[in-house]
Structures are given as structure tokens and as C-alpha cells.
Amino acid sequence: SKRRGKNCIAFFDPAMQQEASRLMQLEEELRAALGRRELVLAYQPIVELSQQRTVAYEALIRWHHPRHGWLAPSEFIPAAEQSGLIVALGYRVLETVCEMLAAAVAEGCERVPVAVNISPQQFRDKRFLQEVERILAQTGAPPGLLELEITETSLMDNLESTAAILDELQRIGLRISIDDFGTGYSSLALLKQLPVDTLKIDRCFVRDLEVDEGDRQIIQAVVAMAAKLHLDVVAEGVESDAQRQWLLAFGCRCGQGYLFGRPQIVERPFSGAVTA
Numbered sequence: 001s002k003r004r005g006k007n008c009i010a011f012f013d014p015a016m017q018q019e020a021s022r023l024m025q026l027e028e029e030l031r032a033a034l035g036r037r038e039l040v041l042a043y044q045p046i047v048e049l050s051q052q053r054t055v056a057y058e059a060l061i062r063w064h065h066p067r068h069g070w071l072a073p074s075e076f077i078p079a080a081e082q083s084g085l086i087v088a089l090g091y092r093v094l095e096t097v098c099e100m101l102a103a104a105v106a107e108g109c110e111r112v113p114v115a116v117n118i119s120p121q122q123f124r125d126k127r128f129l130q131e132v133e134r135i136l137a138q139t140g141a142p143p144g145l146l147e148l149e150i151t152e153t154s155l156m157d158n159l160e161s162t163a164a165i166l167d168e169l170q171r172i173g174l175r176i177s178i179d180d181f182g183t184g185y186s187s188l189a190l191l192k193q194l195p196v197d198t199l200k201i202d203r204c205f206v207r208d209l210e211v212d213e214g215d216r217q218i219i220q221a222v223v224a225m226a227a228k229l230h231l232d233v234v235a236e237g238v239e240s241d242a243q244r245q246w247l248l249a250f251g252c253r254c255g256q257g258y259l260f261g262r263p264q265i266v267e268r269p270f271s272g273a274v275t276a
């Protein structure tokens, strides 16, 4: 009955209810934002640690909310994941990057690969491969310039289907990075089975590198393992030159972090057409 329904509501914690309605509102706004131009991309360089030359960019989403101003992913990705909107959002990001890549190539810009984050939900989406192929075909972006960043935990979820999907992505010519490496539980044997190009060492191992011997050991072990498996390594969250020096000494080839450049909201991360 109605009365019972009312009584039930009284059992809810008002704070919880507030949080739930906040998430619902954010979800509604995000749905609307997807239809307008409020979601934009910031690009952060990935550099060679020795020369500090840019070898790739990572695309990172930003939301210019009509009332709250600029929002970081941590402020809306949870709502996007909870509502499933993260899948549509992910394809939108992929489309935007591929359009940018195609235009840059057409104008004779430098050919620098761009990495896009794939959420676990998107990676498990039944139409994932189909959508990636559709977006590549529609935009005409060169697959070789597109890199997909997939988290370690997401890859471990269902190994058999993961291997099949990665094989197909590799066949198309995309590059694959394992994001946030070291925070999950993948084994060496497993990595050997997957057609992966790059390991991105999570920022949590880089942050205290200068004072934490344990973190240094972990990074050295990952770099040594990657070398044996012929994988590239990118250290995330490099903020100081001392960290850069340690990483170089460990044989880590590439890095990403505020030391080299913050994510920048730009139409296109590359310098203009190669002229003269």
C-alpha cells in the first residue's frame, strides 16, 4: 500500500538519498552534455625520457559544466560508469580523436600516435570491435596512429575473450597499452599471451620513487620484464627531474607527467602542417 511505501522511505538515510539524487542529476546533465559541446579533450604528451621528445599523446576528457565550471574525470566518471553512459561517452571520445587524426594527416601534420582510454564497461561491450571499426572507417583515421589504453584489471576479467579482442585490434593495426600497470594482478605468463605493445607503470610507483626503495625495486622489475617481452614502458606521473633520472637509470624509455607537460585543452595537440 501507499502507506507502507511511505514508511519504507523513512528508513533511508537522508545523506544517502541526497547522494543518490546528486548522482541522478549528474547523470541527467551528462546525458545532455553528450548532445552538446560541453565535453572536450585535453591532450598530454608522452615523451622519450632521454631527449624529452614527444612520442605520443594521451587524450583525457574534461567537462565544461554550465554551472560548476571545469570538471575533472574523477568528478563525473563514477556517475557515467554507474549509469552506463560511459560506453557512449567512450565512443564519442574515440570519434573525436579519430576525426582529429584524420584531419591532421590530411593537412600534413606530424604523425604522432594518440592514446584513448577504454573503460572496462566499454571493453566488455558486445559491439566494441564493431564500433571501433565503424569509427575508423567513417573518419578515415590511420589505425596505426591510434592507441587504446585498457586497464590491467579490465584485461584480466575474461581472458579468453580478451585475447580474441586484442588479436583483432592488433590485426586492424591498433596499438594496445596496459594502463595503471602494477595495480592489478596480471602475471608474466599471462602478459606473454596477450598482443600488448606498452605497459604504463601506474603513478603510485613513481610518486615516492626518490625515497621508497620498494617502489624502485618494483619499477626495475617491471622494466626488466617488459624488456624480455619486448614491450615498451611508459612511467606515469613524472613530476621531477630526479624521478626522470632514476627512471632513465632503470632503462625505462618513456614517461608522462607534469614535468613534461600538463594536459592541455586544444583542438589538436600537434604543431601545424610540416612546411618548408
Ligand code: C2E
Pocket (backbone or CB within 6 Å): 044, 059, 060, 061, 072, 073, 074, 077, 086, 090, 093, 117, 118, 119, 179, 180, 236, 237, 238, 239, 256, 257, 258, 259, 263
Ligand atoms: P589515467 O588514464 O591514469 O590518466 C592519467 C591521469 O594522471 C590524468 O588525470 C592526468 O591528468 C594525470 N596526470 C598526468 N601527469 C601527472 C603528474 O605528473 N602528476 C599527477 N598528480 N597527475 C598526473 P585525469 O585527466 O584527471 O584523468 C583521471 C582518470 O580518468 C584517467 O586516469 C582515466 O582513468 C580516466 N579518464 C580520463 N579520460 C577518460 C576517457 O576519455 N575515457 C575513460 N574511460 N576514462 C578517462
Ligand code: CA
Pocket (backbone or CB within 6 Å): 058, 117, 149, 179
Ligand atoms: Ca590512461
Ligand code: CA
Pocket (backbone or CB within 6 Å): 179, 180, 200, 202, 203, 236
Ligand atoms: Ca594510467
Ligand code: CA
Pocket (backbone or CB within 6 Å): 180, 202, 203
Ligand atoms: Ca590511474
